[in-house]
Amino acid sequence: MRKDIAYRIAQAVHEGLFHGVLVIDSEFRSVFLNQALCDMWKVKQQDVLHHSVLDLFCNGNVKKFGGAYQGPLIETMVTGREISGSEVYINMPGQKEGKWFLVNTFILRDESGQPEYALGNYIVIDKFKVFENKLNAVNMNIIKAFCKAIGVRDIYTMQHSENVAALLVGLTEYMRLSDSEVTMAYLAGIVHDVGKIGISEEILNKPGRLTEVEYEIVKRHPSKGADILQEVDEFATLAHIVRHHHERYDGKGYPNGLQEEAIPRISRMLTICDAYDAMTSVRCYCSPHSVEEALEEIKKCAGGQFDPELSSIFIDFIRECNSGGGMRPALQ
Template identity: 40%
Template sequence: MKEEEKHFSDEELNDFLSKTNLFEDENTLFSSILEIAFKLSEEANCGVILQVKDGILSVKSSKNCHLKKKGEFFAISPSLQVIPHCVNANDEWKKTLQENFGIKADSLLVCPLLSKENEKILMALGSTNDKGFPKDVLNSLNLYVRILFSALKINMEHGASLKKESIYKSVVERSHDAIIIFDNGRLLFVNEEFEKLVGYQKEELLKMVAWDLVHPDDRERLMKYAQNRRKGKKAPTEYTAKILSKTGEIKLCHFNVKMINFHGKPSLLASIRDITEEEKTKNKLEMANSEIKKAYDELEKLNLRFQNMTSLLAKMGISRMNEEEFLQQVLKSALQVVPVAKYGSISLFENDKWKFVAAVGHDIEKLKKIPLKREYAMTRDGRDTIIHNIMDKDKRAIPPDLFKKLADATFPTKETIIAPLDLSGKEDGFLSVDIPIDSDESFSEEDAKAVESFSKIASAFYILRKYSTAQEEMKEKTTMVLVKALEKYDLYTQGHSERVAWYSTKLAEIIGLDNNRIKKIWQEAILHDIGKLFVSLNILNKEEKLTPEEFEEIKKHPSIGADLIEEGAQLSDVAHVIRHHHERWDGNGYPDGLAGEEIPVDSRIMAICDSYDAMTSNRAYRRAKSKEEALKEIEKNAGKQFDPKFAKEFVRWINKIEEKLKA
């Protein structure tokens, strides 16, 4: 018989939280999490909160356990430290807890609550049921306990009080996903994100039938899912379906559905995410990949000269290659695949203009300067794949003065293969390869197919590159939103992040880092102080000397900033640099006391630039130092606070700028 899904209503959770002092100390927090876990799982008869730090296991809190060695520490194997999500534990975990702490259980569930580089917090629940914990219990614990633990711990550490607000309700209403609760087709609750998704106001939605918002293509299927779940029958918890907005717009959405008790009645909770744009992008990428595969398959059917194809495909994956560089590579590779061709060119249309962007043999610099119009290229419309003496055709379409310049910039040709470039659903230019006029060779149909295949690869590249550029733009926008939020919070930091980013990228360029690394350093530097959002303004803007306790609060901002950035997939690769930008060369910095080359290169660069800008800027507690004074401080602390090599290069560069300004 199918086990019933565990219900845990918002009223039950709110009632429990209202009776619990969650902010008294860490022990109370851990005990509270265990209480919540027991409410979610009837199978559990004992439980512990475990800390794994630097490979050492210890118990932080327990319930219904007769601990044999409470408070002692034990080393555990690396394999036990990797718990990505809530799981039924293996025999190694059971043996570890029984031998070290005297915890006996036929089944053991392990759930990660917090995961950092050198510290993990885990919860283990034991049961006398040897069949393990049901899947719905695992899902519930992942949904409730980990979210609540993170929210409660962050707010406890940084002083935000949630005592007067329902935590469960806050998590739901502040979710970035649209969330609804409904029963028998009637909407009982909607959050603000769902209002935005469908375009209706909350008051309108609560009077509507939920199924009216579902596209007719999917309505019957979703109704059947809901009916099956209410009857305890099998139904998917995750699926996609189309919904209709108030304006009639169709949106493809991902649904995650769960049974809950809402106001004492079984109801359905659905978390909904709009994936319309994701699907469009996915389809474009699939089409691009399909074109690439098709082109590759065609070339494979030819002979060994197409081995060059592998190299070209690999280079196409290099997202940093710009359009002209890639097109030049396409042209060179096409000439290798068709060895009878000695010259070639690639030209593109920009509105009514026709421009050459790559060439081999012909004079590309002269070609770029010729003001050609799109209408002149009509003779190259691709109806004839192999064209004899193409200049005769061009002469009939191009004005005499421009044709003379074109003839002067190109070598005479005997035959030309032209393949269209399709970059946006229409013809956007041409890939051409030429046989010299004095050659005895001629093109074959296989040669024409090869050039056509390369043309398709070039077209696919444009689609992939456009998507990559959009992702980068989104990343930069996210970065600047965070920086502006910090500047609104702390007025003394206005412009500081941008200046540190500018100094850091210049110093990175001086010491010889590549362009991709320099771009990444800009993102790291622009976000280096984002953790100050969690430091009190009374401390940040204090005019008197900070107390030791206040300085300790200030010192938390690198690790807080790193934790914040690490949560977002868009920017997670810069988090470790932000964490270490206050480390010192001599090892007396914070938060981890790294020394010398243990400190990331980017963090060492940022430490110098951050200190220089801070010294030369006014602060609440002091006036700015002169540039000369600031540079002397950097020289004085080279080899102590700062990387000596980087400090020397920075001082030399600033002095050079000053000399130019005085000249």
């Protein structure tokens, strides 16, 4: 029986390697998942077993908005093509943070050669590893050092930077941008506020409104951050993105008052992700907005603070994430 073969393979992988294993049938129903996967995904076996993974995690859709498959396992079942070494960020519905996985898929065919079962093997990987492959290791270590420097000074900014990076990666993937742009988006998210290193903690964590002088000091952080990054030749593009992450689409931002397409595209995306995370996170001086309130605010500021086209894509992206698309970055 084909089903027995699927179970046997899954069991062997489970016993031998402690990897997460999921087997789906041609109707996308899960017929096997091991305990390692339940632990990684923080789900109960009975909540997933015999249910359609499309309904559970992908809002019933085989493909995401933009045309990409919801994940390697679903792609394997639809196309009959096995996939090896696919790096995916999986965020289960209702969970604030996701994880990076390295996924390999295998196909089991029926007598007529049609895909009958697809098996996915999931290994948790350090998120830095994904980008390390695409960037010189020395440069990646510099980025990690920046993260540490931010974290030592200011835990909120570090957490916020990680959230913005995850949102940007999700948005760039949603827009089907190139691999190099996805990597650039991740790095920009991580280091965008590195210039805050030079600002005193009293100003950074001030509960009330900033004075004019204090605000002028805070406004220097994009240029300061860009100046730091520019010290490394390979970070010229990254520095340019960071320098302009507080520009506004209508030209009223800082430091240079750039307008519309004169602002780098990733900077325009970063501005939106930055604002969304700031609105939906708990900070020392205000209570968080709900997701819908934050999206409403972004809509209201489209064309003023934000690029209108990117705002509308971002709103679609967040709505799709929150309606059950599981293969997504960390979201509120």
